[in-house]
Amino acid sequence: MTTGTGGDPLNVRADAATDRKIIRTVANNTTVSLVCRIYGEYVSGPARNTALWDRLSTGGMVSGAYLKWPGERPVLPWCGEPPVNAVTSSVNAPGGELNVRSGPGTKYAILERIPNGRAVHMACRAWGETIDGNSVWGSLGPGRFVTAAYVKWSSTEPRYPWCNQAAPTVPAASQAAFFARVAAPARQSAVDTRVPASVTIAQAILESGWGKSWLTRLDHSYFGMKCFGGTGGIAIGCSSYATHECNRDGTCFPTRDYFRAYGSLGSSFLDHGKQLATLPRYATAMRYTADPDRFAREIHKAGYATSPTYADNLIKLMKQFNLYQYDKRP
Structure with a gap:
């Protein structure tokens, strides 16, 4: 394989996304050796448009959008977690x-x-x-x-995509860009389910860390919804991630759990709204859809999250960023 950037050096990154650290560059038309691949950020390049990235034998990841080879793309094994390379x-x-x-x-x-x-x-x-x-x-x-x-x-099971899943994303470049990304699906959820868009967006901020969590980046989940034995009908699978849980006394601890994986951002928002609107334990909250602060407190009382300050954190975000503006029809 050779690099094909059109002239500029090719960036070699620490992971399969353009926001990851550049660890070195490779000159255009350089022959490179590939050992495995990762499903990463979708990139449009001179060779092709693709979400597949390749790990070089010398380390680091490059987008397949900038690689040239004769004929069809070779079928490489998936990459394991570094320092493991190919996993068969x-x-x-x-x-x-x-x-x-x-x-x-x-x-x-x-x-x-x-x-x-x-x-x-x-x-x-x-x-x-x-x-x-x-x-x-x-x-x-x-x-x-x-x-x-x-x-x-051959080693620990690698990260590879769910079928028909959109490519992993990179976090929004700014808070304004984040709001632009989530406003439409939050408002659509309000239309479909009556869940206040202000609460939905505040939850997305908290649960996804402004879209920076790996659950959000890789599996398009903005709300940390767990599987509890199944996908719920909208999610396309269940993926294991590290997380934290809290006891009733406020003490928190690290653990792992299975979370719903989605084909796209829109599916995540749809599933979130459907859960709040249809599960019996949130029936009280659904009586206060016109009062976002009360709605936030009621879903917390019903057990939406284990953090003792969850509702307070939601309301603080809604006030700080005037998320109530998204409750009004555009």
Whole structure:
């Protein structure tokens, strides 16, 4: 492979996004060696438009938008967490072979059987029928799925995308840009569910850290909604992330949990509004949709978050940035 920037040096970054640190540059038309790939920020370049980034054998990530190769793009394995490079996968089925099906579940037709030990490439993952406690199915290509329960990784399972998921995002460049990004879906949620847009935006700020959390960047989740055994119908999967929980006495502790992953930002806002509008425990809050401050306190009382200061923090944000302005129809 060679770099193809059109003339300028190619930036080599610490991760698969343009806001990550530049660790060095590579001159245009330089031959490079690739070891694995990551699904990252979508980049438009002279070679192609793509969300795939590649880890160089010398370290660091480059966007595939600036790489040239003869013919089709080579199928590289997914990257593991540094310092692990390529992570490969193979069949590890108790019956000696793994069924390839036309969809993510046993109700779908068997297309092929793959023997144990054979390498398989999981192009993306889908949420489907639970097999031996695992609801993830890997796609080997269009209309070809295998249960992840019987796929073994050579190292820790890598980060690879959910099928039909938009590319990871970078945080908004400013608070104003963040509001511009979330205002429309928050207002649409208010129209669809009556949840105040001011509260929705304040929650998005708190839960996503102004869009900077990895849950938001990678899985388009702005509200930290947990899976609790399923996707809820709008999310496309459940991803594991580090988080913090708090006891009733206010003491907080680190833990890991499964959070809903979305195909896009809009789906995250839709799911959030639907949950508040339909779950019985939030029925009291829904009586105060015209009073955002009271609404915030009622969802907190109903157990939306474990932080003892959650409602106070929401109201502070609503007042500081006059988020009430978004409750008015544009």
